Amino acid sequence: MEELLKTLSVDSSCRAEDFLEGRALLINKPYSWSSFDVVNKIRIQFKKYLGIKKIKVGHAGTLDPLASGLLIICTGKATKTIDQLMGMDKEYVAHITFGASTPSYDLETEPDQHFETDHITKAEIQKALQGFQGIQMQAPPVFSAIKKDGQRAYEQARKGKSLKLDKREVEFKDLELLAYTAPTALVRVVCSKGTYIRSFAHDLGKALHSGAHLSGLERTAIGPMKLDGALSMEQFEKLLVTIQTI
Incomplete structure (x- = not known):
């Protein structure tokens, strides 16, 4: 973990070779972007600004398009740490709308x-x-990437097929009601790997003898890494302009 944290330092003193060697980037994923959109955009930027034509780039934990917040992008040899990063606890701020x-x-x-x-x-x-x-x-939600009978659950759900996915063990480490202005609650959630915040919102509605859905979500931390240390896509692009090319 100590070695991994050293790779988080990304500034204008970096060289193109550093990204090839391995860096973990903290990115604030924009709303409506998929996690793959971010990975693909960064690959394009490496080629455009640094002259890197071939580089390993991956993300450490999917964030849905309708969510924003912390996404860890790993490059080069740092992609070997993705499984370790994905196993860390996550923190979110969830907007849960009842009714x-x-x-x-x-x-x-x-x-x-x-x-x-x-x-x-x-x-x-x-x-x-x-x-x-x-x-x-x-x-898990039926609109998820989990495979059922060889097909993604969301593909079957969109065709109107009725599905029942097996329950999985998750752990909620901390839950805090930050605010409630009817009909929407703002809840801070600290949870284990594999927890679906959408399912949590749905289940919370049922627990309150009502119904609910997730109306907004921001990931604020992954393990010790915080959103306030992340770069926007625009900030990262401006940083690349200042870095020495190959």
Whole structure:
């Protein structure tokens, strides 16, 4: 881990060779971009600004297009640390809107059911959150990349096929209600690898005898790495302009 953290230092003193050798980049993924969009854009920028035609680039944990926040991009030999990075705890700030559920558990699909929310209070949400603390068995959303019968679940779900995915063990290390302005709660979530925040939002709605969906999500930390140390795509591009080419 100590060696990995050393590769996080990316500034104008870096050389093109440093990225080939291996760097871990903290990027603030923009809303609507897929994680692959970020990887692809960085590959293009390496070629354009640094003259690097061939380089290993990968990300350490997918962030959905409808989410923003911390995405770790690894280059060169640092791609060997991806599995280690993916195993770290994650921190998110989730916007959870009560009163409607959606098939995808987020805003990718339209609401399919509506519910009452008058009974939901800040105190009730805080009480419900306590029930999620610790190890839980969580069912992934059917709109996910998990394979079922040889096909991605989301491909089958989009065709209208009814699916039931096996529950998986996840752990919620910390849950904090940051704010509640009906019908939307702002919740800080610290959780283990493999936790679906969309499923958490859906399950929280059910726990409150209502329905809910994830209306916004920002990843704020991966292990010891924080979003406030990340570069926007624009900042990273400006940095590359100052770096010595091959």
